[in-house]
Amino acid sequence: MDAVHEVLGRSALVSLSATAIALLIGVPLGTWLALARVRGRRLLATFVNTGMAIPTVVVGLVVALLLWRSGPLGDLELIYTLRGMIVAQVLIATPLIAGITMAGLQALPPELPDQLRSLGANRRQLVIRLWLEARVPLLAAAMAGFGHAISEVGAATIVGGNIHGQTQVMTTSIVEQVGRGEFGEALVYAGVLLALAFTINALLTSVQQRAASWARG
Amino acid sequence: MGSRLSLSLRGIRHRRGPREVLAIDGLDIAAGERLAVLGPNGAGKTTLLRLMAGLEAPSAGVVEIDGVPTAPGGAALRRRVGYATQQAGLLSTTVRRNVELPLRWRGVAGGARRAAALAALRRLGVVHLADRPALSLSGGEAQRVSLARALALDPRLLLLDEPAAGLDAEARRSFLDDIAALLADRAMTVVHVSHRADEALLLADRVAVLVDGALHQLAGPSRVLRDPCDATVARLVGYDNVIPGRIDRDGELLVAGRPCGIRSDRPPGDVTVAAWATAVRLAPPRDGSFEATAEHVCVGPGRWEVVLTGEQTVRAHLPLAGAPPQPGDRYAVRLDPELTTLISG
Numbered sequence: 001m002d003a004v005h006e007v008l009g010r011s012a013l014v015s016l017s018a019t020a021i022a023l024l025i026g027v028p029l030g031t032w033l034a035l036a037r038v039r040g041r042r043l044l045a046t047f048v049n050t051g052m053a054i055p056t057v058v059v060g061l062v063v064a065l066l067l068w069r070s071g072p073l074g075d076l077e078l079i080y081t082l083r084g085m086i087v088a089q090v091l092i093a094t095p096l097i098a099g100i101t102m103a104g105l106q107a108l109p110p111e112l113p114d115q116l117r118s119l120g121a122n123r124r125q126l127v128i129r130l131w132l133e134a135r136v137p138l139l140a141a142a143m144a145g146f147g148h149a150i151s152e153v154g155a156a157t158i159v160g161g162n163i164h165g166q167t168q169v170m171t172t173s174i175v176e177q178v179g180r181g182e183f184g185e186a187l188v189y190a191g192v193l194l195a196l197a198f199t200i201n202a203l204l205t206s207v208q209q210r211a212a213s214w215a216r217g
Numbered sequence: 218m219g220s221r222l223s224l225s226l227r228g229i230r231h232r233r234g235p236r237e238v239l240a241i242d243g244l245d246i247a248a249g250e251r252l253a254v255l256g257p258n259g260a261g262k263t264t265l266l267r268l269m270a271g272l273e274a275p276s277a278g279v280v281e282i283d284g285v286p287t288a289p290g291g292a293a294l295r296r297r298v299g300y301a302t303q304q305a306g307l308l309s310t311t312v313r314r315n316v317e318l319p320l321r322w323r324g325v326a327g328g329a330r331r332a333a334a335l336a337a338l339r340r341l342g343v344v345h346l347a348d349r350p351a352l353s354l355s356g357g358e359a360q361r362v363s364l365a366r367a368l369a370l371d372p373r374l375l376l377l378d379e380p381a382a383g384l385d386a387e388a389r390r391s392f393l394d395d396i397a398a399l400l401a402d403r404a405m406t407v408v409h410v411s412h413r414a415d416e417a418l419l420l421a422d423r424v425a426v427l428v429d430g431a432l433h434q435l436a437g438p439s440r441v442l443r444d445p446c447d448a449t450v451a452r453l454v455g456y457d458n459v460i461p462g463r464i465d466r467d468g469e470l471l472v473a474g475r476p477c478g479i480r481s482d483r484p485p486g487d488v489t490v491a492a493w494a495t496a497v498r499l500a501p502p503r504d505g506s507f508e509a510t511a512e513h514v515c516v517g518p519g520r521w522e523v524v525l526t527g528e529q530t531v532r533a534h535l536p537l538a539g540a541p542p543q544p545g546d547r548y549a550v551r552l553d554p555e556l557t558t559l560i561s562g
Contacts, residue, residue, distance in 0.1 A: 115306035118270050119319040119366070120296040129318075133309055 008192055011169040014082055015150040016200075018089030022145050026094045027138065030101025031127060035113065045102060051095025056088075057154025063088040064158045080161040085169070088155035093145035100144055104137025105130055139208040143201050150197055170196075221248040221406045222282050222297065222374040224269060229278035231264060231430075239264050239275070239430040246406060248283075253421030253438075254410040255453055261430040262410035263303070266376045269408060270300045282374070296323055299372030299405075303379045305359035307351035312338065315351045316366045323370070337369035338362070340399060357388035364396065368403075375400075377409040381416060393419055414454045418442070426450045447560060448489045457494035457532040462559070463487050470552075470559065473528035475507040478551035481559055489560040494522070496556030497533035499548040506549040511542040525550065 033045050065071055067079040067087070078084035108130065116126050131138060153171035160167035162176060170193040177186035224246040231239035239261045246252050256262050267273045268280055271287050279286045282297075307315050316334035325333065338344040341361040346354065351362060360380055367375060380396070381389040397420055400407055411417040417424060418438040426434040426441065426449075434446040445451040451459045463471045464486060470479040472490060478498075481488075502508050509527030516522070521535040523542050531550055535542070542548065 109304060109306065111302060111304055112306060114267070114272050115300075115302055115304075117272055118298070118300035118302070120322050120370070121319075122322070125322050129308065 004189060004192055006165075007168055007170055007173050007189070008196060010082065010167075011150060011171070011193070012196060014085050014089060014156075014169060015146060018086045018093055018149045019142065019146040021086070021090045022093035022097050022149075023142060025090070026097030026141065026145065027101050027131070029094070030098035030141070031105060031130070033098065033102040034105035035127075035130075048095045048098045048102070052099045054092075054095070055154065056092050056148075056152040057158065059091050060088055060155030060158035063091060063155065067159065079159065080163060080167055082160070082167060085156055085160040085167060088159045089149040089152065092152055092155060093149050096148055097141045097145040100137055100141035101134070104134040104141065107137065108133055136208050136212045139204050139211070143204045143208075146200060146204075147197065150193070221404055223248040223284070224374065224406065224408070225281040225284070226268070227279050227281070229268065229275045229280070231261075231268065231273075232276045237430060239268070241265070241278075241430075241432055244425065244432065244435070246408065248406055249404060251400065251407040251409070251420055251422045253417035253424045254408065254427050255412070255414060255417040255424055255441075256410070256427035257412055257453065260412075260427045262412075262427055263378055264430075265427065266300070266378050266408065266410055269374070270298050270376055272300075296370075297372060298374045298376060299367035299370050300376045301360075301364050301367040301378065301380045303382050305354075305356075305363035307354070307359055307362060309350070309352050311347065312343070312349050312351050312354070312362050313347040315362060316369050319366060319370055333369050333371075334365075337365040340368065341365040341395065357384050357392060360384065360392060361395075368399070373405055375405050375407045377407065377420075379411050379416075380409075381411075389416075396420065414442075418454075426453060428453070444558065445491060445560060448491070451489070451491035451558070451560060455493075456491040456558070457534075458490070458492040458497070460490050460492075460529045460531070461487065462490040464559075472507045472550075472552075475505060477507045479554045479557060479559075483559060483561075490552070490557060491560060492552050492557040494532045494534040496553040497525075497531055497535075498551040498553060499523075499525075499533060499535065499542060500551060502547050502549050506551070508547055509550050510547045511544050514541050514544055516541075 033041060033048065063084070064079065066073045067076065067084050068074055069079065078087060112133065113126060113130065116129055121129060151171065153175055156169050157172050157175065160169065160172065162168050162172040170189055174186045174189045177189065226241050226244040229239055229241040230237060254262050254265060268275050281287065308318065313334050316337055317330045320330040320333055335344055335347060338347055341364055343358055343361045343365065346358060346362070354362065364380060381392050384392060393416060400420065407420065409417065409420050421438050423435065424438050424441045425432055428449050434441055434450050441450065442454055445454055448459050460472060464481050464483050465471055466485050468480045468482060469476050470481055470490065509525035509531055511523055512526045513524040514521060516537070520537050521541045523533040523535060525531045525533060525548065
């Protein structure tokens with residue numbers, strides 16, 4: 001059995017990496033969905049919103065089939081690795097981040113993009129300013145993405161395989177301990193996992209609420 | 218190149234889906250001119266400003282600035298134009314940063330940016346709010362900051378889209394007076410749209426009356442007021458009574474087939490009568506004259522406001538010093554020719 005700090009470090013590494021990558025994909029995607037006026041935008045928005053509700057075990061299954069040694073991406077040798085788990089968690093967190101980003105930007109005054117253009121903003125300046133205006137929901141998107149990633153167990157088990165010393169993370173470890181009837185140890189791990197989630201979310205919430213109350217004056 | 222921009226619209230047609238929302242064959246605005254666009258809600262005023270600002274391309278036709286067709290979407294064009302919209306559109310940062318931001322986008326250095334922002338806020342009387350969060354301001358303060366943001370750019374063409382909309386009467390008046398004073402000192406071309414005649418006329422060298430996307434009249438403010446080209450324009454500029462009439466063979470104006478005290482040298486035929494409420498005189502009923510019954514009487518600022526009904530409904534403003542008409546009483550209605558305009562057809 002791995003020491004709790006090793007498992008915790010692995011959990012934090014996988015989930016924070018997945019959240020960071022999902023932010024890099026999900027925020028631009030959500031921005032495009034909120035601002036673009038092209039055909040197919042609504043259909044894609046529906047896919048993204050559906051993606052927010054897909055069970056993580058289904059994502060894990062699909063990713064495992066793709067990464068399996070005989071699968072189409074088997075040559076990448078990502079199955080039963082931390083990188084493979086990150087890929088799965090990116091797919092879990094991205095729709096959530098994109099969906100919340102889209103909703104956050106659409107909740108801004110609809111005339112704001114044109115007002116910024118009329119003040120001379122080019123496309124890059126416009127998008128950056130809109131992100132700053134929507135910073136409260138964007139931080140909520142980051143929290144939701146991280147929360148989804150750190151708490152999921154289905155994809156981590158299927159793609160990572162819960163290999164001791166390599167791919168075991170907090171959630172898969174708790175499941176294993178419960179399976180062995182070691183409830184006391186499982187509760188300790190659960191408490192530590194909660195503390196990690198609380199610490200990171202407390203940090204983000206503090207930034208978010210400070211931003212919100214400052215804007216209100 | 219001068220410090221002001223001239224603007225021309227040629228053969229403009231603009232559609233929203235299947236609906237044509239703007240149809241202007243030609244409109245020229247000289248460099249330094251102040252044009253007011255007056256029209257009811259939904260007339261296409263904001264769409265017209267958006268075309269002028271390069272935020273949208275017309276479905277057909279061309280917008281020229283200083284004789285050069287504009288390329289919609291180009292930040293270079295928009296950076297010569299200041300555009301203050303109906304909503305203040307302030308950002309969730311300090312007032313000063315709101316004003317500085319477009320200057321930063323234009324590459325103005327920090328010190329000059331700050332000085333320009335504070336000078337613009339001072340001109341609009343809101344420099345004391347510079348460090349306040351912009352979203353905590355009242356409506357009137359926010360509109361002043363929004364205009365300061367547009368003026369800080371020292372634009373060559375200033376577009377104002379009902380900047381006083383949503384302000385109470387006192388704040389509106391004070392804001393408009395300040396705008397008029399500010400623009401008097403500045404060399405820039407101004408296009409100001411409004412659905413309120415008093416607001417439009419205050420700032421204008423010329424008034425363009427826009428109804429259902431089409432220009433109905435383009436003339437100086439006093440001409441539009443004294444000689445509206447049709448009933449729609451007469452209502453828009455504020456005539457309280459716009460009613461059908463007829464000139465008979467003797468040159469007598471008849472309303473509801475009865476004389477109302479006005480003679481005209483126009484040829485006999487149908488006319489539209491546009492009369493201010495102050496043009497209406499009430500007298501005891503007499504044989505043959507146009508009569509109406511006082512329906513509603515209330516006190517207004519310095520006057521009695523009376524609604525009279527008969528074959529035509531007439532609104533009258535009478536001096537407060539006199540006794541008010543009694544509801545239900547019948548009166549002969551006469552019109553003061555100095556305060557009444559006849560429109561052909």
